[in-house]
Amino acid sequence: EEEEDSLLVLLSVLYQHGQLGLCFYDSKDSSLHYMLDASDSQELHLLDKVLQEIHPHVIITSAKQEHCMTSFLQQLGELRSNPDYKPEIVTYPYVDFDLNVSKQRLLSAHLPFLPASISEREKLAYLSSCISFDSPLMVSWLSKYFQIHKSRPCVTVNHLRAVGALLKCLDRRRVGVELEDSSVGVPILQFHAYTLKGIICIDHDTYSVLQIFKSELHPSVYKLHSGEKEGLSLYGILNRCRCKFGSKLLRQWFLRPTRDLTVLHRRQEVIRFFASPQNSDALSTLQSLLRNISNIPMLLRRMSLSRTKVSNWQSLYKTVYSAVCIRDKARHLPQSVQLFRDISEGFSDDLSYIASLISRIVDFEASIAERFTIRDNVHPAIDEKKRRMMGLSDFLTDVARRELEQLDARITSCCVIYIPLIGFLLSLPRLPSMVEKEDFEIQGLDFMFLSEDRLHYRSQRTELDSLLGDLHCDIRVTILPINCVYPQALKSLSTTITISKVLDLIAELDCLMAMSMASQEYGYTSPKLTHERRITVTRGRHPLLELCSPVFVPNSFQSLDSQGRVKVITGPNSSGKSIYLKQVGLIVFMALIGSDVPAKEAEIGLVDGIYTRMQSRESVSVGLSTFMIDLNQMAQALNNSTGNSLVLIDEFGKGTNTVDGLSLLAASISHWLKKAAVDVPHVLVATNFHSLLQLGLLPSSGFLSLLTLETAVDGDELVFLYQLKEGICQSSYAANIATLAGLAPSLVQRGVEVSELYRTGKPIKQIDTASTDKQAKRCRFVVEKFLSLHLDDADVDLQRFMKEEVLPSGGELL
Numbered sequence: 001e002e003e004e005d006s007l008l009v010l011l012s013v014l015y016q017h018g019q020l021g022l023c024f025y026d027s028k029d030s031s032l033h034y035m036l037d038a039s040d041s042q043e044l045h046l047l048d049k050v051l052q053e054i055h056p057h058v059i060i061t062s063a064k065q066e067h068c069m070t071s072f073l074q075q076l077g078e079l080r081s082n083p084d085y086k087p088e089i090v091t092y093p094y095v096d097f098d099l100n101v102s103k104q105r106l107l108s109a110h111l112p113f114l115p116a117s118i119s120e121r122e123k124l125a126y127l128s129s130c131i132s133f134d135s136p137l138m139v140s141w142l143s144k145y146f147q148i149h150k151s152r153p154c155v156t157v158n159h160l161r162a163v164g165a166l167l168k169c170l171d172r173r174r175v176g177v178e179l180e181d182s183s184v185g186v187p188i189l190q191f192h193a194y195t196l197k198g199i200i201c202i203d204h205d206t207y208s209v210l211q212i213f214k215s216e217l218h219p220s221v222y223k224l225h226s227g228e229k230e231g232l233s234l235y236g237i238l239n240r241c242r243c244k245f246g247s248k249l250l251r252q253w254f255l256r257p258t259r260d261l262t263v264l265h266r267r268q269e270v271i272r273f274f275a276s277p278q279n280s281d282a283l284s285t286l287q288s289l290l291r292n293i294s295n296i297p298m299l300l301r302r303m304s305l306s307r308t309k310v311s312n313w314q315s316l317y318k319t320v321y322s323a324v325c326i327r328d329k330a331r332h333l334p335q336s337v338q339l340f341r342d343i344s345e346g347f348s349d350d351l352s353y354i355a356s357l358i359s360r361i362v363d364f365e366a367s368i369a370e371r372f373t374i375r376d377n378v379h380p381a382i383d384e385k386k387r388r389m390m391g392l393s394d395f396l397t398d399v400a401r402r403e404l405e406q407l408d409a410r411i412t413s414c415c416v417i418y419i420p421l422i423g424f425l426l427s428l429p430r431l432p433s434m435v436e437k438e439d440f441e442i443q444g445l446d447f448m449f450l451s452e453d454r455l456h457y458r459s460q461r462t463e464l465d466s467l468l469g470d471l472h473c474d475i476r477v478t479i480l481p482i483n484c485v486y487p488q489a490l491k492s493l494s495t496t497i498t499i500s501k502v503l504d505l506i507a508e509l510d511c512l513m514a515m516s517m518a519s520q521e522y523g524y525t526s527p528k529l530t531h532e533r534r535i536t537v538t539r540g541r542h543p544l545l546e547l548c549s550p551v552f553v554p555n556s557f558q559s560l561d562s563q564g565r566v567k568v569i570t571g572p573n574s575s576g577k578s579i580y581l582k583q584v585g586l587i588v589f590m591a592l593i594g595s596d597v598p599a600k601e602a603e604i605g606l607v608d609g610i611y612t613r614m615q616s617r618e619s620v621s622v623g624l625s626t627f628m629i630d631l632n633q634m635a636q637a638l639n640n641s642t643g644n645s646l647v648l649i650d651e652f653g654k655g656t657n658t659v660d661g662l663s664l665l666a667a668s669i670s671h672w673l674k675k676a677a678v679d680v681p682h683v684l685v686a687t688n689f690h691s692l693l694q695l696g697l698l699p700s701s702g703f704l705s706l707l708t709l710e711t712a713v714d715g716d717e718l719v720f721l722y723q724l725k726e727g728i729c730q731s732s733y734a735a736n737i738a739t740l741a742g743l744a745p746s747l748v749q750r751g752v753e754v755s756e757l758y759r760t761g762k763p764i765k766q767i768d769t770a771s772t773d774k775q776a777k778r779c780r781f782v783v784e785k786f787l788s789l790h791l792d793d794a795d796v797d798l799q800r801f802m803k804e805e806v807l808p809s810g811g812e813l814l
C-alpha cells in the first residue's frame with residue numbers, strides 16, 4: 001500500500017493554436033508516454049478525457065498560455081466528477097517548453113537501457129524511433145523554422161515541447177530516486193505512444209500517404225500567406241458541408257477517428273436514413289436551411305464589441321430562425337434516430353423567442369444600406385423623433401420659401417439642407433458678381449462655406465438648430481444603447497439555452513448529410529462494425545483513384561482472427577500493389593469515422609491504430625536520409641502495433657544495399673509471424689524483393705498469406721489486370737515496363753541479357769564497343785610492326801619495341 005502511495009503520474013501539457021500536446025511519466029514502470037498533437041476545442045474536452053483516464057498527481061504547464069487553459073485548470077476541482085481529485089499544478093516559464101531545450105533534456109536524460117558509450121547522434125537516431133519527433137533533427141530544424149515563421153502555426157510539436165518541462169520537473173523532484181546519490185538521474189525505461197481509449201493512433205505520415213488530407217497552396221497571389229486549399233483528398237471529396245463549423249467538425253472527426261461503437265452507430269443511422277432516395281426531400285430542405293446558419297457566439301462577440309451592423313442582425317435572425325425550422329423539420333423525421341430526437345428535444349422554444357424578439361426590434365425592410373432602423377413601438381423617444389423627421393421635409397421647404405422672400409431679388413432660389421453634426425444651413429447659388437469673400441456677406445445670415453458654387457449660411461432668423469435639434473444625431477444616440485444592450489441581452493439569453501449545444505447538433509447534422517451525399521454519389525456501402533479482430537471487404541475500391549481512373553478494378557480483402565493476417569504481396573512494377581494497400585487503409589479509416597465505404601460489402605473489426613511505411617517524405621527538410629526515415633516508420637510499426645492494429649508496408653528496404661534491405665524486411669515480417677495469435681496485427685506488405693519468397697526467407701506459418709496482382713503478356717506487351725489473386729509473382733517484368741516507359745530497345749535488351757546471366761551465375765562479358773573496321777586497322781598496324789622487326793639484329797631491344805612502337809599510348813591500341 002505504501003508503495004502504491006508513493007507512485008506518481010506527472011503530466012506535462014501545452015495547448016497552442018488549438019493543438020493539444022502532452023506527455024506523462026508514470027513512476028510505476030518508469031515509462032514516458034506521449035500523445036501526438038491533437039486538435040482540441042477551447043473547452044479542452046480532450047484534455048479532460050485524458051485527466052479522467054490517467055489521473056495525474058502533478059500537472060505541469062507553461063506560465064504563458066491561452067486563457068482557456070488557465071480557466072480550465074482553475075475549474076478543475078469543481079468540474080470533475082470526483083471532487084476529491086485535486087492535482088498539484090506546476091507552472092514553468094515558457095522557455096522550458098522550447099524545442100531546443102526539450103531536445104537537450106532528452107539527450108541528457110537517464111536512459112539505462114542504452115550503452116554508456118553511445119554517441120549523441122546515435123542517441124538522437126534511437127530516440128527518434130521511440131518518440132515521434134518526425135525526425136531527430138526535426139527538433140532543431142523546427143526551432144529554426146519557428147524563429148523565422150513564428151506566426152505560422154501549421155507545424156505543431158507541442159508534445160515534444162511538453163517533454164522538456166516534464167523532464168525538468170522529474171529532475172527537480174528526483175522522482176523514484178529520492179534516496180540515491182545526486183549523480184543518478186531519474187530513469188526512463190520505456191517510451192510509449194499514448195492514445196485515449198477509443199481513439200485511434202494515426203500519425204501525420206499516414207494521413208499524408210493515404211491522402212486523407214492534402215493541402216495545396218492557394219493559386220491566388222493574394223491568398224499566398226493565408227490560404228491553403230484542399231487538394232484531391234478523402235476529406236476533400238467527403239466534405240460537402242454547408243456551414244463552416246460543419247466542415248470544422250468533419251475535420252475533427254477525421255483527426256480523431258474512434259472505436260466507440262455507440263458514436264459510430266449514431267452516425268451510421270443518420271447516413272443510412274439520408275442515403276435512402278425517399279428521404280431526399282428532407283435532405284435538400286435541411287441543407288438549404290443549413291446555409292443560413294452563422295457562427296452565433298462569434299457574431300454576438302462582434303456585436304457587443306463594435307457598433308452592430310444591420311447585416312449582423314440579419315445573420316443572427318436568419319440563424320435562429322433556420323435553427324427553429326430545422327427543429328420543426330426534425331420533429332417530423334423518425335424519432336428512432338437518435339440525432340433527430342436530440343434536435344427535436346434539444347432546441348428549446350427560447351430559440352423561437354429570440355427570433356421573434358429580433359424581428360420585433362429591427363425593421364429589416366427599412367434598414368437599407370446598412371442604416372439601422374428600429375421598428376415602431378419599440379422605444380417611445382425614437383418614435384417621437386421619427387415622427388418629427390417624417391414631417392421635416394415639408395417644414396424645411398416652407399422655411400426656405402420664407403427666407404427667399406427676405407433675400408436680394410437677384411437670388412431666385414434657395415434651399416435648406418441638413419448636414420449631420422453641423423446642423424441646418426441655407427444654401428444659395430453663387431451670383432457672378434460675388435467674387436471676393438466680402439461679396440458673400442448677406443445681412444441676417446452667417447456665412448459658413450462655399451462648396452460646388454453654392455454658398456452656405458446659418459440663418460439667425462429661423463434658428464432651426466435650437467428648434468429641431470440635431471435630429472439624426474439624437475436618433476443615433478437613442479438607438480446606440482439599444483443596439484448595444486440587445487446583443488448583450490441576447491448573449492445572456494443564448495447562453496442559458498446553451499446555444500453551443502444547438503450549434504454542435506447542427507454541425508453534426510451537416511457532417512452526416514455531407515457524408516450521406518458522398519455515399520450516394522460514389523456508391524458506397526454501410527459497413528458492419530464490430531470489435532472482433534477481423535476485417536472483410538468484398539470488392540473494395542480506392543475512393544480517390546476510382547474518381548480519376550476510367551476503369552477501376554475492385555479487389556477484396558480478408559484478414560481473419562487466426563489465419564492469413566500477414567499478407568505479402570508481390571507483383572510487377574505498376575501492377576497496383578501500393579494502390580491496394582492504400583485502398584485497404586482508407587476503407588478501414590472511413591469505417592472509423594462512421595462513413596460508408598467504397599465496397600460491395602464490408603465487415604470492419606475496429607482497429608486501434610493504422611501504421612504505415614510508405615513512400616518517404618522529402619528528406620531535405622527533415623534532415624534525415626531516406627532510409628533513416630523508412631527505418632523510423634518501421635520501428636514505430638514494430639514497437640507500437642498490437643493485435644488490433646493495421647500495418648501497411650510498401651517497399652521497405654529498397655533504400656539500401658539489396659541484401660541488407662531484404663534481410664531487414666524478412667526479419668520484420670518474421671517478427672510478426674512468430675508472435676502469439678492475439679498479438680499479430682493485420683499486416684500488408686508489398687514488395688519487389690521476389691527473392692524474399694524464392695529463397696524461402698520467411699518461416700512457414702498459418703498467419704502468412706501470399707498474394708500477387710495479375711498481369712498478362714500479349715506478344716511483347718505487358719497488360720495489367722490489377723486483379724488480386726493468391727500466389728507469388730515470378731518476374732518483375734521490369735524489361736516490359738522499361739519499354740513502356742520509352743527506354744531504347746537495345747538498352748533494354750542488354751539489361752535482359754545481363755539479368756539472365758546474373759541469375760544463372762554465368763560470367764558477364766564486357767561488350768567491345770569498337771567497330772570491326774577499327775579493330776581490323778589496329779590488327780594490321782600490329783602485324784606490320786612485327787613484320788618489320790628483325791630479331792637477328794644484335795641491338796634489338798624487345799622491351800623498348802613493345803613499349804614504344806607496338807603500344808605507344810599505354811596499351812590503348814590493343
Ligand SMILES: Nc1ncnc2c1ncn2[C@@H]1O[C@H](COP(=O)(O)OP(=O)(O)OP(=O)(O)O)[C@@H](O)[C@H]1O
Nearest residue numbers: 549551552553572573574575576577578579580722
Ligand atoms: N485496381 C486498379 N484498377 C485500375 N487501375 C489501377 C488499379 N490499381 C492500380 N492502378 C493503376 O496502376 C498504377 C500503378 O499502381 P501502383 O502504384 O499501386 O503500382 P505498384 O505495383 O505499387 O508499383 P511499384 O511497385 O512500381 O511501386 C496506378 O497509378 C493506377 O493508375
